[in-house]
Amino acid sequence: MKFVTSLGAGTALWLFAALNVASAQDLNVLCGVDEDWCLTMETAFEAKTGLEVAMERKSTGEILDRIRGERADPVIDVWWGGTGDTHLQGAAEGLMEPYQPAHSEDALPWAQNFFQMSGGKASGVYAGALGFAYNADILEDMDVPTPSCWKDLTDPQYRGLVQMANPKSSGTAFTVLATLIQLLGEDEAFAYLSALARNIPSFTTSGAAPVKAAARGETGIGISFIHDAVTQKLAGAPLVIVAPCEGTGYEIGAVSIVSGARNLDNARRFVDFAMSPDGQATGAASGQNQIPSNARAALPPAAPDISLIRMVDYDFATFGSPEQRRRLLDRFDKEVLQGASAVETQ
Structure with a gap:
């Protein structure tokens, strides 16, 4: 199994070996959602495309730090999941690659607004x-x-x-x-x-x-x-x-392609899948309850009705600023x- 978590005890040597072979994979992804969803998404994408994915789960701030640290020689191709304001920070620092994915015409308004806010460098996948x-x-x-x-x-x-x-x-x-x-x-x-x-x-x-x-x-x-x-x-x-x-x-969870990605075409295929109804269905399939951004994707039955929750007018532009x-x-x-x-x- 290629999927790893940053919290697993006793996995340091295994993780070191996994990262050393990461560059040999068809796609290298850092995942910011629940471990079960990371694994389900990896399996579904590999089954659909035949590509081999090296996926690692980390917290969002850790992902941003990792991508910053590899800026001169990126190993990671895609950052999938995690709070959108942190993706916006990466985009503002020039760490993300512009890309308009397939299925963008099916994105709900909040996801379309987020994409525009990122300068076309991050796509909203879910909300919560x-x-x-x-x-x-x-x-x-x-x-x-x-x-x-x-x-x-x-x-x-x-x-x-x-x-x-x-x-x-x-x-x-x-x-x-x-x-x-x-x-x-x-x-x-x-x-x-x-x-x-x-x-x-x-x-x-x-x-x-x-x-x-x-x-x-x-x-x-x-x-x-x-x-x-x-x-x-x-x-x-x-x-x-x-x-x-x-x-x-609230959060808008996002997906971004890392600037300078070695496997750019495969990274674009992953983002396309992440924004598709099939890709977004992997959330519910793994027991997650976020609200998908694709209007054609099925809403998980237990997803909270955010229309009943008193929400702030969340300022993504301000809190997505690196400064x-x-x-x-x-x-x-x-x-x-x-x-x-x-x-x-x-």
Whole structure:
């Protein structure tokens, strides 16, 4: 099996070998969605085209850093999945190749707008709203109230019970940061995050990890995209899914071709497939519940109805800026991460 995850224990030697043979593959892809979807997409594309794909799963921020690091001599051909504002940052830095895929005429309006915003360098594949989920059994056993709003999560009663990813590695968490700024204003958002950090024992690398931990009973509340929580709930986890009362943000997951890709024609074939009804059906086939961007693709039966969720008018142009990303992540590091560490040592 060629598919790997960046979190797998004991795979360092195997991963090293896999990356050494990556250049011999027909296509090299970094995948920013759930591991099951990465594998399903890889298998479906190989079956359709007969091409051999080397696909590796990483968090969105890690993917951007990897592509930056290989800028002078790219190994990766395609970046598939992960939050769109991070794809926009890569496009703004000249890391992505312009390409208008097949099926673009079937893209929903939000996906067409995203494509234009990227300068034709990134295509929207799916959408999903941000929120959180709590493990009802854990909160009941601890006799703490159930949260319904962002502001609730800073309550000292949830000390040690909240998980969130680090926005330096996770596109999901960067969406949390951008959402709170748009809801509260920047200074108030950082004050909120500093208070929230007191309830978070540690920040995860992956954006889906918090809600998976809540599903397993390892934490009480996981902040993540709602579709990731739905997947865990359908698997039997005692989760209650919350769209925060103040409103929330959303992601447009994207696909981009890396500038200077060695396997450019095959990369274009992959993007075409990713934007097709068959390619987008691999999400539901792997148990995922994002909303596909192709109007002809079937909506997963359990996909959240985002029309019922109070949404911010998410500013992809601002938060897709490399300068904004660097500035906000530096501020997060200094005021939230280092601030939380200082509190712990007092």
